Amino acid sequence: MAEKYDYDVLYIGAGHGTFDGAMPLAQKGFKIAVVEADKIGGTCPNWGCNAKIALDTPVKIYEQQKQMSNILEGNLKINWKNNVENKRKTIKSLPDMIENGMQSMGIDVIKGWGKLIDKHTINVNDNQITAQNIVIATGLRPNKLDIPGTELAHDSKDFMNLDEMPENISIVGSGYIAMEFATIANASGANVTIFMHSDRILRQFYQPYTEIIMKSLEDKGVKFVKSANVNKFSKENDKLFVEYGNSQKQATDWILDAAGRIPNVENIGLENVGVEFDKKGIKVDEYLRTSVNNIYASGDVADSGQPKLTPTAIFQSTYLMKLFAKETDAPIKYPNIPSVGFTTPRIAQVGVSIDDAKAKPEEYTVKENDLTKTDWYRIMTNDTIAQNAYVYDKSNQLVGFTEISNEADNAVDSLLPVIELKLSAEQTGKIVQLFPSISSDTWGNM
Ligand SMILES: Cc1cc2nc3c(=O)[nH]c(=O)nc-3n(C[C@H](O)[C@H](O)[C@H](O)COP(=O)(O)OP(=O)(O)OC[C@H]3O[C@@H](n4cnc5c(N)ncnc54)[C@H](O)[C@@H]3O)c2cc1C
Numbered sequence: 001m002a003e004k005y006d007y008d009v010l011y012i013g014a015g016h017g018t019f020d021g022a023m024p025l026a027q028k029g030f031k032i033a034v035v036e037a038d039k040i041g042g043t044c045p046n047w048g049c050n051a052k053i054a055l056d057t058p059v060k061i062y063e064q065q066k067q068m069s070n071i072l073e074g075n076l077k078i079n080w081k082n083n084v085e086n087k088r089k090t091i092k093s094l095p096d097m098i099e100n101g102m103q104s105m106g107i108d109v110i111k112g113w114g115k116l117i118d119k120h121t122i123n124v125n126d127n128q129i130t131a132q133n134i135v136i137a138t139g140l141r142p143n144k145l146d147i148p149g150t151e152l153a154h155d156s157k158d159f160m161n162l163d164e165m166p167e168n169i170s171i172v173g174s175g176y177i178a179m180e181f182a183t184i185a186n187a188s189g190a191n192v193t194i195f196m197h198s199d200r201i202l203r204q205f206y207q208p209y210t211e212i213i214m215k216s217l218e219d220k221g222v223k224f225v226k227s228a229n230v231n232k233f234s235k236e237n238d239k240l241f242v243e244y245g246n247s248q249k250q251a252t253d254w255i256l257d258a259a260g261r262i263p264n265v266e267n268i269g270l271e272n273v274g275v276e277f278d279k280k281g282i283k284v285d286e287y288l289r290t291s292v293n294n295i296y297a298s299g300d301v302a303d304s305g306q307p308k309l310t311p312t313a314i315f316q317s318t319y320l321m322k323l324f325a326k327e328t329d330a331p332i333k334y335p336n337i338p339s340v341g342f343t344t345p346r347i348a349q350v351g352v353s354i355d356d357a358k359a360k361p362e363e364y365t366v367k368e369n370d371l372t373k374t375d376w377y378r379i380m381t382n383d384t385i386a387q388n389a390y391v392y393d394k395s396n397q398l399v400g401f402t403e404i405s406n407e408a409d410n411a412v413d414s415l416l417p418v419i420e421l422k423l424s425a426e427q428t429g430k431i432v433q434l435f436p437s438i439s440s441d442t443w444g445n446m
């Protein structure tokens with residue numbers, strides 16, 4: 001293939017929006033190049049999911065051993081230096097593993113900044129490379145607050161590479177990154193203050209549950225400043241300050257700006273070829289095609305209306321593989337994409353949310369459970385927070401599920417086939433789980 005052009009498909013960016021689809025496409029005989037300006041693998045392995053979960057795993061264990069202090073003796077604590085070192089060790093091999101994987105399938109991996117010159121050509125390292133189809137998968141970057149002193153604040157990447165845990169940390173924002181990193185910093189001994197834009201945390205999730213997470217963090221010493229209106233970061237002598245509200249000011253040692261992430265759409269030549277974009281990302285149709293017919297967008301940079309998460313990026317890059325290989329000519333049809341906040345306890349959901357179900361009682365019924373009272377599994381670990389809610393449609397089909405508990409991620413994962421494949425009661429009745437296990441509890445309550 002690829003007679004007229006150097007490549008059949010050229011990807012800009014080497015994250016999940018690219019490699020999950022590019023590798024099987026190369027295996028099918030397509031000639032492929034991947035251009036990456038930074039670390040192979042992109043955000044998720046290096047600065048996102050994998051890096052974060054490596055730091056968080058000791059935090060979950062630390063919180064659970066505190067719950068079992070009636071049985072376990074001694075006071076364990078988190079050694080931050082060791083935690084960061086272990087995280088570095090754990091993820092170190094991932095970029096090479098992904099690069100070797102791509103190369104072994106015949107993909108040319110090109111290190112450098114890719115920029116569109118025309119609809120079939122990109123410039124990288126002063127070389128022009130042509131391709132029949134181009135996929136832009138350049139991801140997101142932190143949205144630095146546009147306020148005086150913004151350069152005094154740090155981002156999530158900096159947090160995960162802190163050599164010492166500062167005594168006092170201020171976090172601006174109350175989304176995924178703010179809440180997950182507040183959980184980690186608090187368990188690691190820092191005094192954490194969260195400066196909220198509004199009065200809600202983790203706004204994608206069911207508010208009564210997120211309020212429980214907020215209360216739980218408050219009980220552990222985290223301070224929340226609601227509707228803070230942070231307007232300046234400043235430095236006097238060696239002390240940093242977060243200035244907010246009406247001339248209020250708080251001293252701190254380290255500031256995490258977690259006020260969201262924005263698409264990488266600049267300086268990649270989108271304007272040169274007429275690829276349309278706005279602040280939500282690159283506009284795509286239901287084939288992930290941009291406004292230029294041989295240029296596609298995948299993963300976080302695409303404004304696809306889907307949550308900007310790794311499962312979305314994997315699904316999109318895999319869909320493009322099938323489209324390019326002519327294994328499908330159908331528009332992309334998304335599965336129910338699950339999401340989880342890795343706080344302790346976790347909050348996770350899939351399918352129809354509790355809010356949407358309660359807003360349409362004529363369409364849905366919601367069955368809520370307090371698992372700390374009825375679920376011996378959680379009683380054993382002394383969990384004080386464990387609730388879930390099953391959403392059914394009028395035919396009694398399970399269409400949504402939300403849980404707040406230490407095992408919420410596993411509970412949601414176990415129900416995905418029931419929701420996605422619309423398994424009937426007869427079908428689910430044919431399946432028995434391991435016992436005791438989270439999925440046996442989760443299915444048993446269904
Ligand atoms: C702290 C943090 C924690 C997260 N935790 C989770 C989680 O637990 N679960 C989850 O599902 N999601 C999580 N996410 C989100 C997840 O990481 C992203 O959804 C996923 O990585 C998106 O993949 P992508 O390929 O679209 O973009 P990215 O992985 O960001 O890859 C884009 C790549 O493009 C490269 N690039 C950009 N411009 C150019 C150019 N011009 N030329 C060449 N290369 C270029 C970049 O260097 C980057 O490597 C987290 C994100 C962060 C920041």
Ligand SMILES: NC(=O)c1ccc[n+]([C@@H]2O[C@H](COP(=O)([O-])OP(=O)(O)OC[C@H]3O[C@@H](n4cnc5c(N)ncnc54)[C@H](O)[C@@H]3O)[C@@H](O)[C@H]2O)c1
Nearest residue numbers: 172173174175176177178197258259260261308340341342
């Ligand atoms: N567990 C996970 O799946 C996970 C974890 C971390 C990150 N992510 C992904 O990474 C991306 C970024 O996460 P995030 O936490 O940065 O984004 P987010 O959108 O979850 O949160 C952004 C926060 O910034 C606040 N904010 C916005 N503008 C502000 C302003 N001007 N001043 C103060 N606060 C402001 C918002 O109110 C919100 O609380 C998301 O796409 C998310 O899906 C996912």
